[in-house]
Amino acid sequence: MTEVIEPAIETVTIDVVLSALADPVRLTLVRALDAAGDWTCGSDVLQETGLTIGKSTLSHHIKVLRDAGMIRTRVNGTRRLVTLRYAEVEQRFPGLLTMLRGDGPSRCAAKAPSSTA
Amino acid sequence: MTEVIEPAIETVTIDVVLSALADPVRLTLVRALDAAGDWTCGSDVLQETGLTIGKSTLSHHIKVLRDAGMIRTRVNGTRRLVTLRYAEVEQRFPGLLTMLRGDGPSRCAAKAPSSTA
């Protein structure tokens, strides 16, 4: 069970994290990991999230998220297991994962105060 | 003292905020606002931040940040005064402004644990 190399959480900057999370596909991936709990395997995530991207594109996005310190990749046989670096990210950027969770692209239409002007 | 139209904070999604903050110029602007308080829209900002962009580009970035709910623009005569929507952003996305503050592009080289492998 080798681990793919990843940055120490202390060396991760918010600049890089913001760039990583600015992409809708990567945001979807992180949310899926957060919601689905522990592990999600590479290609399974496409089916689970409904993303329609090629596997090389997925591989690219996973690398970006890993370099941004958000996720961890462990090699298990012929498969890669991906997980959120939950505790570390929460420690380094408190509240970040919570705010990612709150807003789906079209949720949150519950109660809008009348100050829309 | 008219106010330029801005979104209600409740309608702002984290997706839009992340896209807005993913740009280094806009991140610089937000940090400058956070550090210095209010300022005017024009060449003051460029001089203060050391940014070397045209004024139309600056205007563009300010619009993006405003649409993302991060800043407010007030019209005062022939000038525009820009402020950070501090309390509102903090209420909607707790901790966000703090984590923007923490990381300069090259700071934070203090103590890296030996878990780099």
Next chain:
DNA sequence: TCCAATGTTCGATCTGCATCGTACTGTTTG
């Protein structure tokens, strides 16, 4: 050993966005 399955790497393409210059709007002042 050979084959199938899973991901990564590489090169090419294409789209979105940052940037710029110019023209335009609105405001203050002479």
Next chain:
DNA sequence: CAAACAGTACGATGCAGATCGAACATTGGA
């Protein structure tokens, strides 16, 4: 009213990054 100033709007350009397909590892099993 005209001129100067501050900022916006718009069209054009260039580049970074998202995407894809194909070739290349690596592993597990027949």
